[in-house]
Amino acid sequence: xxxxxxxxxxxxxxxxxxxxxxxHEGRLRGLLRLxxxxxxxxxxxxxxxxxxxxxxxxxxxxxxPGASRGCLIPYGQGCxxxxxxxxxxxxxxxxxxxxxxRGSGEAGQLAAIPILDGTGLAAIxxxxxxxxxxxxxxxxxxxxxVPVFSLTLAGLAAEQEAQKARGNLALLASLGQLLSVPAxxxxxxxxLVKLCTGSGLAGCAVIRLAPKGRNRGRVFKGCHSCAKxxxxxxxxxxxxxxxxxxxxxxxRTEKLPLPGSCRYALCTPLSSNGQQLGAVTLFGGAQLxxxxxxxxxxxxxxxIAAALTEAICEERVASFDTENEKKLKELSLLYRxxxxxxxxxxxxKLIHLTLTxxxxxxxxxxxxxxxxxxNERSGSLVGMLGVTNENAPSLSIPQGGGDDLLSSRWDIxxxxxxxxxxxxxxxxxxxxxxxxxxxxxxxxxxVLERRLIYIPEEAGIGADTPAVSRIALAASPLIAHGQTxxxxxxxNAITLSPITQEHLRxxxxxxxxxxxxxxxxxxxxxxxxxxxxxxxxxxNLLQKERLAAIGEVAAGIAHELKGPLVSIGxxxxxxxxxxPSESEERANADLIVREVVRLExxxxxxxxxxxxxxxxxxxxxxxDIVKESLAVVAPPVEEKRIEIxxxxxxxxxxxLGDCQQLKQVFIxxxxxxxxAMSAGGKLMIQVQPSExxxxxxxxxxxxxxxxxxxxxxxxxxxxxxxxxxxxxTGLGLPIANRIITNHGGKIQVTxxxxxxxxFRIVLPKHW
Numbered sequence: 087x088x089x090x091x092x093x094x095x096x097x098x099x100x101x102x103x104x105x106x107x108x109x110h111e112g113r114l115r116g117l118l119r120l121x122x123x124x125x126x127x128x129x130x131x132x133x134x135x136x137x138x139x140x141x142x143x144x145x146x147x148x149x150x151p152g153a154s155r156g157c158l159i160p161y162g163q164g165c166x167x168x169x170x171x172x173x174x175x176x177x178x179x180x181x182x183x184x185x186x187x188r189g190s191g192e193a194g195q196l197a198a199i200p201i202l203d204g205t206g207l208a209a210i211x212x213x214x215x216x217x218x219x220x221x222x223x224x225x226x227x228x229x230x231x232v233p234v235f236s237l238t239l240a241g242l243a244a245e246q247e248a249q250k251a252r253g254n255l256a257l258l259a260s261l262g263q264l265l266s267v268p269a270x271x272x273x274x275x276x277x278l279v280k281l282c283t284g285s286g287l288a289g290c291a292v293i294r295l296a297p298k299g300r301n302r303g304r305v306f307k308g309c310h311s312c313a314k315x316x317x318x319x320x321x322x323x324x325x326x327x328x329x330x331x332x333x334x335x336x337x338r339t340e341k342l343p344l345p346g347s348c349r350y351a352l353c354t355p356l357s358s359n360g361q362q363l364g365a366v367t368l369f370g371g372a373q374l375x376x377x378x379x380x381x382x383x384x385x386x387x388x389x390i391a392a393a394l395t396e397a398i399c400e401e402r403v404a405s406f407d408t409e410n411e412k413k414l415k416e417l418s419l420l421y422r423x424x425x426x427x428x429x430x431x432x433x434x435k436l437i438h439l440t441l442t443x444x445x446x447x448x449x450x451x452x453x454x455x456x457x458x459x460x461n462e463r464s465g466s467l468v469g470m471l472g473v474t475n476e477n478a479p480s481l482s483i484p485q486g487g488g489d490d491l492l493s494s495r496w497d498i499x500x501x502x503x504x505x506x507x508x509x510x511x512x513x514x515x516x517x518x519x520x521x522x523x524x525x526x527x528x529x530x531x532x533v534l535e536r537r538l539i540y541i542p543e544e545a546g547i548g549a550d551t552p553a554v555s556r557i558a559l560a561a562s563p564l565i566a567h568g569q570t571x572x573x574x575x576x577x578n579a580i581t582l583s584p585i586t587q588e589h590l591r592x593x594x595x596x597x598x599x600x601x602x603x604x605x606x607x608x609x610x611x612x613x614x615x616x617x618x619x620x621x622x623x624x625x626n627l628l629q630k631e632r633l634a635a636i637g638e639v640a641a642g643i644a645h646e647l648k649g650p651l652v653s654i655g656x657x658x659x660x661x662x663x664x665x666p667s668e669s670e671e672r673a674n675a676d677l678i679v680r681e682v683v684r685l686e687x688x689x690x691x692x693x694x695x696x697x698x699x700x701x702x703x704x705x706x707x708x709x710d711i712v713k714e715s716l717a718v719v720a721p722p723v724e725e726k727r728i729e730i731x732x733x734x735x736x737x738x739x740x741x742l743g744d745c746q747q748l749k750q751v752f753i754x755x756x757x758x759x760x761x762a763m764s765a766g767g768k769l770m771i772q773v774q775p776s777e778x779x780x781x782x783x784x785x786x787x788x789x790x791x792x793x794x795x796x797x798x799x800x801x802x803x804x805x806x807x808x809x810x811x812x813x814x815t816g817l818g819l820p821i822a823n824r825i826i827t828n829h830g831g832k833i834q835v836t837x838x839x840x841x842x843x844x845f846r847i848v849l850p851k852h853w
Contacts, residue, residue, distance in 0.1 A: 095227050099234040110242035114146050117235060121228050122148040126221030133166045133210040138372045142166055156347040157186040166210045169198035195220050201235050208239045271397045278390055279308035288368035289313040289348040292324045295364035296332055313348045320369050327353045328365040335362060337384060339375055350374045354384050356391040363394050412588060438503045440600045441473040450475045451589050452576040456515045458529055459572040465522045467529055472515030473506055529573045532561035536570055538594050558585045562597040706745045708784050709734045709773055715752035726765045733772040739784040742852040743829050751822040755788055755845050762792025778850050786847045794839040
């Protein structure tokens, strides 16, 4: 009876093992279910040994619905581990089981039967019985299944080898197809990582590039969902292992103290032409450390290294092309700018062209550009112009310029320049005065240190400028002939795009060219100004010579006329005294006397103007001179009821000068103001300390309410013999101006049309 049962069981097992429609894994599960149906047993499991260490690492069970599961039962531990170590049947209770064995089902007793092949252990068959004792008859029947299990395991091993070979070939084919299309490293390496994990070569793959070159230690990683829990641990191991591999230049392997199926790591270098480009690290099962798999991984690494080298070369070539294009563009811009600057002398136009070149075109270098010129006297930077890419026109080539780079230059129209000057941004820049202090703004820092200054985050142009958040700002000085003439500030406040090092380098080259051109333009303008001043001085000299000649003639005529006038006046006065007071003849004689007196006054002024004056320097109190002048003009002041207000400083304002001549100056100016005012006017006189050309001086301010000086007459008030008054000689203000000029001072006139005129007499103290 027992023999018949054994034969039936063996026949069923052979049918399962030889079924062609099932995989070897399916056949193993069928055999295990057949063994589990043997009377007295609850489940059956099959533990497969690891190929690299003395442990059982894979389990098939009648209780598992699908494929096998990973496990780790060291030899000598648990019933299955002891049977593997001793190669004999081992029996035990649930207390004797390894934790990995309990996954086969809770049992009262367990039998572990080794399955051997020609070379050693093939597997351990574990039979679980829920009863306190194992059924001997059923156990004997299951022993008959051992050869069938051995045959099926051999087929499984062969099938796995075939699958591995097919997988490796498919991997190499996919790798070749992937590498056949040139791609940059950033695109290629993630695809290679995905290929390594998707093909089953590894559960986790990491490519780390060497910490040098363009990619500088970048890491590309990929991982199966079943291994993502250990990804952090994998990366820690990979960082250490890849560093050693790159340094040593040889493949390294390591067993990891981690649960799961990926307990082994293989790291092979990415080498090309003796250069270490990086390393690829794979995490997987024990099969990863097989000789064939190591060779496959090294082959894959060589292919990746070759593709990476090609990608790097192509990136370098592309980078070189881009750099050459940029440099060609910069050189063409600089050359065209040089041609433009050599053909443009006008400073205003040159400034517009300079800033427009920085902000113009489809791809401008900067969003905004500002130019400040240095003022050494005031110790400040003066805002000249601000241009943005929104109001920067495309620079045109003038007619006849042609497209030839060697002869082309830019141009900008007057309307375009006017639009730039009138923009809101340009008005803000023109209203700026930046103090030359490197602690207050980077413009001053660039000028004083004479180098380009770049700040990634700048709060504004000056200390009083409203903050602009997170805007990079660069300032480059304009240097020519060793002198800093100004500074150009640029930013990208509109697009908020970064300022690159290439842009900064171009800005420096650009401003070096612009500095020379602006300096040349300034020098040219100075030469023009000097030439104009020289022409004016020559004209003034000729005018003075003509006036001197006129003065000499007038003095001679006045001298010759004065004698007859005295006789006429004397005889007319004597005749008037003899005539009746109410007669018409007496009135005519009096008129002759008055006209003679008036003519004598005119001749006296002409003689005074033509006479070379000599200054008798004494110590003068300017307040006393003003008061004496007011006393002289008191009669007309009272007659016109003029309100006079004076303001004198507490301290005495003393100077060296001719008191009588200065009194004549104030009398002449006050009389002119009185003549201009009607009855009830106001005259304000103020004396205050001041400076003239950096030296101590005193200023006398005389302000009237006479309605001001007509604009068409304003430029002629100091011209000799020019007068609008009836009976005037036109010599009062010219005489006053000459006296003040001889004293080293100045007369300044401020006209308020409709209100009055303000005369400021500034005299140096000469101490």
